[in-house]
Amino acid sequence: MAAETVCRVWSRFLPISVTESLIFRRRPSTNALGLPCRHSFGFPSKSKSKSKSRILIVEYRVPSRILAAAGWFSGFGGKKKPDIVKAGDPVLHEPAADVPVADIGSQRIEEIIEDMIAAMRNSPGVGLAAPQIGVPLNIIVLEDTKQYISYASRKEIEMQDRRSFDLLVILNPKLKKKGTKTALFFEGCLSVDGFRAVVERHLEVEVTGLDRSGRPIKIDAAGWQARILQHECDHLDGTIFVDKMVPRTFRTVENLDLPLPMGCPKLGVQ
Template identity: 40%
Template sequence: MGTPAERAPLAERVEELLSVEGPLPIVAAGDPVLRRGTEPFDGQLEPALLARFVEALRITMHAAPGVGLAAPQVGIALRIAVIEDPAPVPEEVRVARGRVPQPFRVLVNPAYEPVGEDRAAFFEGCLSVPGWQAVVARPASVRLTGADERGRPLDEVVTGWPARIVQHETDHLDGTLYLDRAEPRSLSSNAAMAEYWNAPTPHEAAAALGFELP
């Protein structure tokens, strides 16, 4: 039947969430909201409230800091996510990972499908799984569809690190965490990452920890 908060209309829950100043609390792995999936956005939040919610997601993403944040990560099961990546990385990392700056964007009802058969494997982390990273092999290019916060359609091919961000955040909206797709033997604490695995690619980690790369 659910708790009163779960039964409350989404708009009321968002209003309550936004009643406190500053970044929103980020939900950690183990909370059911991260596993239920989300309902498509279809005007549940009127435009002014949607704009406030999007701004709160942006502030929370920056404060974390992260390069993406999905609505379920703040406890709201709507198919909305935000992404932004200034990509302040060395040139060798940029080249190896295809990591280029991404402006702030809102993804509404996003979906993706692979383009081609190429896959790329790199360490990922997640704001809802703090303190850990693991290698995830993902399609190197995807077709992103959906809309922005103003209802304008999205239909584009995304490659490199931006494609990884899109997949990671869209997965959140389907109740999937990056750990579900990760190489289990690659799981590393942030401390281990800093000491051992800060190379542009995870090839040394694969050899030392005993997992395969695509």
């Protein structure tokens, strides 16, 4: 048991107790971009008693290093993590403003960036835009790790052209779509927790902007990283994925593997 820390999760709002064993009973759902999602780990139905309804029951034993890396234990002590703003909040549906160059590096902007990174890792997710923590500024953060990617099947990883990359913090990003190739895949959003829809995205993009020190940066991205960048830059325009999803593909995470309706385009590169 040394290599594994198992736990009982009393609710999504309370810290995780590491004193109890937890046997994961159901296959964990995945969140926005293919990561295990604690919000969807199967709350028992409403018919169960109130006390039981506070227990999350999930399927597999997860090595503690994975849980820790994904931010699962960050509920202990320290600063309160920022909440993720959910769909419907006006901050998610209006364009954000550029960060004044003179403010870059200030304590306020640095704190916003740190809050964003913490919120993204706590969820866990592979990208976050400042409006998602209620801040209407043009800042995005993203990262994808080998561990996160290991949750996806080999086929998915290949189809989605998903490769790990280090943490990126981009202020005032400008996105340019490159080429004509696009891909259709399911995606989700931490602000629309528990749901997915197919979205068509460009395969290659170029993003320019500033790093957290104010230095110009340019990222040429392809595949899944390009999708994440498009998704996060959309947030800065006040657009969430459901605003541009392929109609009739919206569904719960639990129904993700069910067939697409007749007439819907196939997933993959177009």
